[in-house]
Amino acid sequence: MNLDLLVKRGHLPWRPNPGACDVDVWHEYEIPLNGTFRLDDDVIMFTQVLESSHGLSAWAYTCLTPEQVEGTSNAYFESVDELHRFVEDCFSGKEAVLxxxxxxRTAGQ
Incomplete structure (x- = not known):
């Protein structure tokens, strides 16, 4: 998948493309902060990486491998720290888009 085409301007960060569906939210505080969504045949992980008090936020996205998708199907986390470690591992060494x-509302293309 070409991650450069993933984010479209004016969409919710946890659904940054009109084709995004099946949003699975893993952690939220007023808004979804971590989770996955489907885009065509791909499963994309999203996470909020920065938030400011001025309404600005930064988000990261990566395409999960089939093995990672299988590992997330019944994922359960004892703590937010455990969730953050899992998300970090999913992004580690992989192409991502910010x-x-x-x-x-996203500020993409």
Missing amino acids: ALARDD
């Missing part, structure tokens, strides 16, 4: 959002 996007900025203002007031929960």
Whole structure:
């Protein structure tokens, strides 16, 4: 998948493309912060990596491998720290795209 085409301007960061579906939220606080969604045949992981008090946030996205998708199907985390370690491992060494959002709307293409 070409991650450069993933984020479209004006969408919710946890659904950054009109084709995104099957959003699975793993952690939320007022808004989804970590989880996955489907885009065509791919499963994409999203996570908020930065938030400011001025309505700005930064988000990261990566395409999961089939093995990672299988590992997430019944994932359960004892703590938020455990979730963060898992998300970090999913991004480690992989291509990712970052996007900025203002007031929960993406600023992509």
